[in-house]
Amino acid sequence: MLPAPAPAILCRGLRKRYPDVVAVDGLDLEVRRGECFGLLGPNGAGKTTTIEILEGLTNADEGDVAILGERWSGNTQALKERIGISLQETRFNDKLTVAETIRLFRSFYRTGRDHDDVLRRLSLDEKANARVGKLSGGQRQRLAVACALVGDPEILFLDEPTTGLDPQSRLQLWEVVTKFRKEGGTVLLTTHYMDEAERLCDRVAVIDRGRVIRLGTPAELIGALEASTVVELAADPMPEAARLLALPGVQGCHARGPNLALHVESLPRTVPALLAELEGSGATLLHLSTHHATLEDVFVSLTGRELRDT
Amino acid sequence: MPAPSPLYELTVTRVKEFIRQGEAVFWVFVFPILLALALGFAFRDKTPDRIPIGVANGARSAAVAKALETSPALRVRLYDPVAGREALRVGKISLLVEVDGATLFRFDPTRPDSRMARMEAVDALQRAAGRVDPVTIGEERVTERGSRYIDFLIPGLLGLNLMSTGMWGVGFSIVTARSQKLLKRLVATPMRKRDYLLAQMASRIAFLAAEVAVLLGFAWLVFDVGVRGSLLLLAVICFVGAMAFAGLGVLVASRAETIEAVSGLMNFVMLPMWLLSGVFFSADRFPDSVQPFLRALPLTALNDALREVMIEGASVVAVLPELVNLTVWMLLSFAVALRVFKWK
Ligand SMILES: Nc1ncnc2c1ncn2[C@@H]1O[C@H](COP(=O)(O)OP(=O)(O)OP(=O)(O)O)[C@@H](O)[C@H]1O
Ligand SMILES: [Mg+2]
Numbered sequence: 001m002l003p004a005p006a007p008a009i010l011c012r013g014l015r016k017r018y019p020d021v022v023a024v025d026g027l028d029l030e031v032r033r034g035e036c037f038g039l040l041g042p043n044g045a046g047k048t049t050t051i052e053i054l055e056g057l058t059n060a061d062e063g064d065v066a067i068l069g070e071r072w073s074g075n076t077q078a079l080k081e082r083i084g085i086s087l088q089e090t091r092f093n094d095k096l097t098v099a100e101t102i103r104l105f106r107s108f109y110r111t112g113r114d115h116d117d118v119l120r121r122l123s124l125d126e127k128a129n130a131r132v133g134k135l136s137g138g139q140r141q142r143l144a145v146a147c148a149l150v151g152d153p154e155i156l157f158l159d160e161p162t163t164g165l166d167p168q169s170r171l172q173l174w175e176v177v178t179k180f181r182k183e184g185g186t187v188l189l190t191t192h193y194m195d196e197a198e199r200l201c202d203r204v205a206v207i208d209r210g211r212v213i214r215l216g217t218p219a220e221l222i223g224a225l226e227a228s229t230v231v232e233l234a235a236d237p238m239p240e241a242a243r244l245l246a247l248p249g250v251q252g253c254h255a256r257g258p259n260l261a262l263h264v265e266s267l268p269r270t271v272p273a274l275l276a277e278l279e280g281s282g283a284t285l286l287h288l289s290t291h292h293a294t295l296e297d298v299f300v301s302l303t304g305r306e307l308r309d310t
Numbered sequence: 311m312p313a314p315s316p317l318y319e320l321t322v323t324r325v326k327e328f329i330r331q332g333e334a335v336f337w338v339f340v341f342p343i344l345l346a347l348a349l350g351f352a353f354r355d356k357t358p359d360r361i362p363i364g365v366a367n368g369a370r371s372a373a374v375a376k377a378l379e380t381s382p383a384l385r386v387r388l389y390d391p392v393a394g395r396e397a398l399r400v401g402k403i404s405l406l407v408e409v410d411g412a413t414l415f416r417f418d419p420t421r422p423d424s425r426m427a428r429m430e431a432v433d434a435l436q437r438a439a440g441r442v443d444p445v446t447i448g449e450e451r452v453t454e455r456g457s458r459y460i461d462f463l464i465p466g467l468l469g470l471n472l473m474s475t476g477m478w479g480v481g482f483s484i485v486t487a488r489s490q491k492l493l494k495r496l497v498a499t500p501m502r503k504r505d506y507l508l509a510q511m512a513s514r515i516a517f518l519a520a521e522v523a524v525l526l527g528f529a530w531l532v533f534d535v536g537v538r539g540s541l542l543l544l545a546v547i548c549f550v551g552a553m554a555f556a557g558l559g560v561l562v563a564s565r566a567e568t569i570e571a572v573s574g575l576m577n578f579v580m581l582p583m584w585l586l587s588g589v590f591f592s593a594d595r596f597p598d599s600v601q602p603f604l605r606a607l608p609l610t611a612l613n614d615a616l617r618e619v620m621i622e623g624a625s626v627v628a629v630l631p632e633l634v635n636l637t638v639w640m641l642l643s644f645a646v647a648l649r650v651f652k653w654k
Pocket of ligand 1: 018019021022023041042043044045046047048049050088
């Protein structure tokens with residue numbers, strides 16, 4: 001029997017301290033070949049620090065990293081040929097055109113894709129001769145991904161590839177990722193959009209304060225919620241969380257934007273009691289809605305915070 | 311498709327980046343010409359100014375004034391006696407001649423112009439009174455091409471320009487790329503770091519010829535400044551000089567994170583050379599004790615070599631020490647920059 005190929009990404013016990021914060025605090029990950037893996041977590045959770053350690057851009061204080069079975073030290077040049085990267089914030093040279101930028105990046109790799117092909121794939125062919133400085137935010141993001149793809153990598157690292165994009169551009173980027181995977185590539189991405197993670201990722205790790213606090217397929221994480229239905233409400237005055245938690249079948253209660261989100265086991269059991277409670281306290285109901293739990297609910301119940309700062 | 315060379319692509323994109331910055335063209339091509347024009351006309355060779363003197367009104371004042379006016383070095387005006395002394399006191403005139411009774415010169419002997427006026431006035435009055443000089447002395451004026459101020463200035467401006475464009479161009483480009491995290495993105499690729507830094511220097515070659523030709527062509531057309539030595543040697547000196555300053559630019563920009571920081575550093579490095587390296591006046595005027603230090607500065611070496619070739623028509627052998635100096639600066643800066651350069 002052949003030995004199984006080394007995982008695309010493997011890290012054990014990563015730790016990274018900055019003067020006033022421990023950004024990564026004993027983090028383990030294993031990403032299989034051909035997998036799309038998502039890192040989720042609130043702002044400052046340590047996603048970017050982690051991904052940059054894996055990319056060989058930041059040195060960890062402790063821990064081991066193996067990319068495609070190889071360590072960074074001693075294999076730097078060879079590994080860089082095999083990965084493609086889109087950083088959370090890069091500004092390419094404003095004075096160059098899109099095509100010139102892609103051609104420049106292509107020249108760094110011994111083998112790679114045809115740059116026209118990459119431009120077409122990211123729908124940048126019409127913008128090929130436009131200056132980078134004149135591109136919209138979404139077009140710049142696509143250019144960043146194009147630069148990541150042009151070296152024909154085996155692993156694609158994408159740090160928040162769709163932040164700030166309009167729905168159309170996001171869809172386009174999802175297609176690019178999907179196509180890359182069909183061709184056998186591995187993807188590690190970070191995102192603040194739970195729908196994106198549900199759509200694209202085979203598995204996700206929820207990270208908070210530099211640690212993995214949950215790991216699994218999106219379905220597993222949602223299924224692991226004891227209460228798989230969510231009731232969102234707003235009332236005047238807002239009822240106290242403690243009283244709501246005492247209602248039958250309520251498993252959790254979190255602020256969610258202007259609303260309160262209750263995780264409940266069954267609507268027929270909880271809703272009448274909830275309405276009675278509100279009426280008893282003289283509150284006026286302003287909003288009431290229910291939905292099946294999503295990855296976002298998993299996240300909120302895990303971290304007690306909302307993923308996006310909005 | 312043949313594999314493109316990263317060094318070539320980096321150099322070409324760097325050149326394009328530079329051309330597409332409008333203001334760069336001004337600083338490289340227009341500014342040195344404006345400077346040459348301003349200084350060239352300010353210090354152009356002309357007949358020396360006449361020294362203003364006064365004659366106080368009195369019995370013989372008209373005749374004395376007439377005698378004084380025969381001197382080409384004096385400009386004579388008649389004054390009321392009180393107004394004449396006042397004019398002397400405030401420096402409007404350098405000498406007052408009083409002619410009530412005996413002829414009297416009133417002047418301040420600590421003022422060089424006054425001493426000069428006195429000598430000229432004595433000569434003029436004695437000659438008018440019939441003095442015959444026992445010895446005839448011939449004169450030859452030396453305002454030859456090659457010895458004028460503009461001939462001295464143009465090589466200095468050329469050196470200054472090679473320094474400024476080299477350092478500012480390289481420095482801004484690197485620090486902008488660093489502050490926008492572009493350097494970090496580049497080191498995440500298999501690009502060789504050496505190639506990036508070499509491209510910064512290589513891209514200088516693209517402008518060098520134009521930059522030198524424009525300034526020298528202008529100086530030749532407008533001021534009739536020529537090159538006495540070999541044009542090839544001049545080209546070699548410009549090339550080595552440009553490379554030395556591009557290397558220095560890479561070094562100065564190797565760690566700075568903001569444009570402000572790198573501007574400060576650039577000024578710190580370049581300002582002493584503006585003043586000490588013999589751009590506007592010869593570095594020989596500084597005391598002997600600091601000469602070894604001045605000679606070691608790359609701009610001094612570049613200016614000296616340019617002048618030797620342009621004015622004296624010197625040979626390769628004569629400028630060899632300067633070429634060695636510049637090469638050492640280039641290699642040293644580049645080697646140190648490669649070690650200390652901050653990519654993230
Ligand atoms: N270079 C640095 N110096 C000091 N602290 C840093 C540095 N980089 C990151 N940190 C800190 O480390 C923590 C983790 O940051 P990181 O960028 O990894 O978070 P993130 O999960 O990517 O957040 P976001 O979702 O906002 O991108 C934060 O508290 C951040 O302030
Ligand atoms: Mg981040």
